[in-house]
């Protein structure tokens with residue numbers, strides 16, 4: 001027997017299969033989807049079995065043998081093998097890259113195998129007679145006698161906390177032995193599982209989902225309408241049908257609260273997959289799923305590859321979140337994979353959002369997806385009152401950070417013992433530093449980006465490549481102590497709040513305060529338990545969080561996201577502002593929102609104020625149509641990247657000529673232009689945008705282009721299908 005194997009060895013150039021002979025002793029064990037060791041160019045490397053054949057045609061070269069199976073327990077099933085092929089097709093990545101992407105970090109092909117299994121050790125009696133004899137003989141060894149008596153009484157005890165000298169002596173005397181047992185790091189109790197009853201409106205949406213065949217549904221429900229309860233009931237139905245379920249959530253902050261709700265509803269039937277788990281925890285959760293010990297997976301983007309068998313439904317919460325699109329190779333969108341798996345298993349796929357992406361809403365309008373709506377907040381909670389503040393006028397009153405209204409509202413809510421959330425979508429202290437003497441501006445040496453000052457670490461940091469530099473207070477050019485700090489980040493905002501409102505207990509949530517494991521949970525729980533009055537943070541705090549006592553949401557600068565040079569900036573701003581406003585007044589207290597902006601007449605701001613997604617949608621669709629953007633056109637972004645300035649521009653121009661001579665007349669090729677950040681990590685980046693409606697030859701043209709680039713050393717090509725920013 002023979003195996004077709006793909007290997008990770010220069011994946012770009014060697015994107016093909018290699019044939020190996022299967023030694024007789026492995027014939028019964030080896031399966032498609034397993035990882036194996038094979039010899040390759042005098043090395044022993046790991047590969048993936050993608051096919052097994054009885055015979056092959058006579059080859060005139062020597063066929064080498066598979067060395068061994070890496071781990072018999074780990075097999076990608078037939079469905080996931082197909083998902084991998086699909087992933088490689090739609091993103092044009094190599095097959096091995098696709099399979100690697102689908103596996104959790106702990107299971108990816110690595111040079112060194114690491115054992116993630118957590119074993120707990122116990123002590124038990126090896127020979128009871130000997131033990132009794134020992135107790136009689138050595139009465140003075142009181143500690144050992146105590147241990148022995150406890151083991152005899154309990155059957156076995158944990159090895160933790162018992163001195164190794166005592167253990168060693170008892171083992172050497174053949175009296176006790178050590179037992180090992182596999183343990184999971186995350187364990188959930190199954191007590192008092194609660195599934196809430198649905199409201200009439202929720203029930204009617206729930207009942208429209210048909211489990212007997214594939215269809216994509218768009219659940220469009222306003223903030224606070226209880227989408228999560230609909231998800232939970234749908235998953236319950238899937239379990240009742242004897243099937244399983246995947247539920248995707250966008251951010252880690254959100255994962256925490258939703259995970260808690262899912263544990264309450266389904267107990268140990270849930271596995272959680274997200275990036276802030278340790279490698280060991282991820283490994284454990286993956287093994288639980290693979291062994292069929294759980295039926296529900298809740299997780300962020302890559303959880304869409306969870307190896308659940310017999311899927312019954314796939315749900316994507318906040319489907320418009322940019323976090324579902326991976327921003328490095330392979331650039332896939334979880335929604336596409338969900339729909340592929342939905343069709344493969346012939347099951348429903350449900351996309352939920354308070355602000356659906358334009359693409360999904362347009363599909364629902366054309367009945368490609370079925371639209372389900374939730375218009376009411378649970379418990380008849382009212383939508384918050386939204387105040388728009390023109391910062392142009394506030395600046396004249398010297399109010400640069402807080403408007404009079406926001407200050408007034410903060411005091412009002414504090415006096416009523418209610419809570420406040422403030423959004424500022426920029427982390428750090430100052431967004432740039434410049435010298436007032438010579439005009440020098442601190443920039444990243446690797447990128448075309450100003451460095452952000454982080455006060456707590458006294459570092460200047462590039463938010464693109466991570467470059468760090470200590471700040472010494474003097475201009476590096478003229479050596480004067482004349483540095484000025486501009487721009488407001490969350491760190492500075494926190495300091496300002498402490499100055500202005502000294503009695504308020506404030507907590508900050510952004511990438512910097514949540515770097516350590518468990519910090520997300522801690523901040524959310526502490527705020528929920530009212531240890532703090534005010535939570536401030538970046539967009540991390542905008543979605544999904546549910547705090548009963550929050551009655552005021554303030555947006556410090558609504559223009560940050562509005563001013564992005566990006567076709568989706570209005571959509572993203574509307575979504576962010578609508579979502580964060582939705583954090584206010586979710587129970588009995590009426591919520592208020594203060595949005596500070598320099599563009600009070602912008603239609604995005606107006607639509608947020610009137611809580612009108614529908615108006616926003618109509619307006620934005622006209623804009624997209626006029627400028628030939630999605631959902632009217634498909635987009636592809638090509639980046640030509642290289643270390644040499646002239647070569648990069650030369651190849652970008654060549655690429656454009658190649659495309660133009662190989663595409664449809666209707667297809668539009670724009671560029672090459674410099675990418676939004678032209679120099680990034682010491683490489684130059686030129687961008688070409690393709691807009692098309694239908695072009696049967698385009699995929700082949702791009703494949704040919706990709707193959708040409710494989711043999712070019714000075715530059716490489718990055719292809720992003722359906723990019724979410726250009």
Ligand SMILES: [Zn+2]
Nearest residue numbers: 435438475478
């Ligand atoms: Zn200077």
Ligand SMILES: [Zn+2]
Nearest residue numbers: 444447462465
């Ligand atoms: Zn940088």
